[in-house]
Amino acid sequence: MISVVIPLYNKEASIAQSLKSVLSQEYDDFEVVIVDDGSTDGSVSIVEAMNNPRIRLIKQENGGPSKARNAGVKNAKGEWILFLDADDEFLPGALEYFAKNINKHKDTSFIFAPFYTSRCGNKKLACKYQEGVVENPYKEHFFGRILPRTGAFVCTRELCLKEPFNENIRRFEDLEWLYRIYKHTKIYKIPTPVLTTNIDFSAASRARKDIKEDFLGHLDFNGKSFWEKMALYAFYLGERNYYPEQCRKLYPGLHRRYDWLLLYKLIHFLK
Numbered sequence: 001m002i003s004v005v006i007p008l009y010n011k012e013a014s015i016a017q018s019l020k021s022v023l024s025q026e027y028d029d030f031e032v033v034i035v036d037d038g039s040t041d042g043s044v045s046i047v048e049a050m051n052n053p054r055i056r057l058i059k060q061e062n063g064g065p066s067k068a069r070n071a072g073v074k075n076a077k078g079e080w081i082l083f084l085d086a087d088d089e090f091l092p093g094a095l096e097y098f099a100k101n102i103n104k105h106k107d108t109s110f111i112f113a114p115f116y117t118s119r120c121g122n123k124k125l126a127c128k129y130q131e132g133v134v135e136n137p138y139k140e141h142f143f144g145r146i147l148p149r150t151g152a153f154v155c156t157r158e159l160c161l162k163e164p165f166n167e168n169i170r171r172f173e174d175l176e177w178l179y180r181i182y183k184h185t186k187i188y189k190i191p192t193p194v195l196t197t198n199i200d201f202s203a204a205s206r207a208r209k210d211i212k213e214d215f216l217g218h219l220d221f222n223g224k225s226f227w228e229k230m231a232l233y234a235f236y237l238g239e240r241n242y243y244p245e246q247c248r249k250l251y252p253g254l255h256r257r258y259d260w261l262l263l264y265k266l267i268h269f270l271k
Contacts (some may be wrong), residue, residue, distance in 0.1 A: 002030045002080045005072030007065045009037040011086035021089035027096035033072045038062030066165035066173045073160040083150040094194035098154045110187040112153035115195040129189040137182040138227035151195040172215035207242035
């Protein structure tokens with residue numbers, strides 16, 4: 001069974017459509033675990049009104065997406081977990097496609113696929129993959145050749161219990177989680193898109209007041225491989241302007257690592 005885990009917080013404008021995209025799947029060996037994270041709008045009423053036996057609704061006080069996902073995993077009955085954001089939509093056949101690849105690649109615990117982005121009605125493919133094992137995920141992530149995202153990957157419940165989401169992080173918590181599981185998880189990429197992510201509803205780009213609620217506030221370069229360091233550094237370069245003062249205090253020497261900056265630019269130049 002695949003458990004579709006949906007963290008829900010004030011998504012009354014999109015949750016019905018997201019759920020319809022799940023419940024309309026022809027593949028039927030799945031459940032939907034919705035964790036309401038203290039919504040203050042009509043999101044919960046919309047879910048309850050659907051009255052579908054596949055849906056289990058769990059309510060908790062607001063604790064952020066990581067806490068909601070972890071709660072969903074703990075309550076899930078399936079051996080495989082698929083995290084879906086409450087404003088994204090599965091494409092037809094998505095669950096069946098994942099199920100076929102789960103059965104085909106029994107030696108892996110993480111399988112991901114391409115997805116579309118939609119903004120103001122304009123839809124485009126965010127990434128393309130050739131099927132196969134990802135040998136060095138940090139390197140591939142650094143060059144933007146892979147882009148796993150919630151809704152477009154499936155992983156084992158065992159992996160999620162072993163490596164839960166960091167509940168202190170509310171921005172880029174999924175990236176922090178990915179960088180942890182990359183260390184010890186065989187991951188497999190498949191070529192057919194499975195999801196449309198609706199950027200119109202997304203609030204992920206908004207910086208937090210406290211950098212410690214952002215993955216950017218938890219970067220650790222000690223004991224990391226070369227490509228993991230480069231992936232972390234690339235993330236730092238892309239996000240540091242959101243927290244200029246906090247970054248200087250937290251990473252006093254990093255903004256002066258001109259050797260790393262030169263190496264970063266050289267790698268991109270030579271790729």
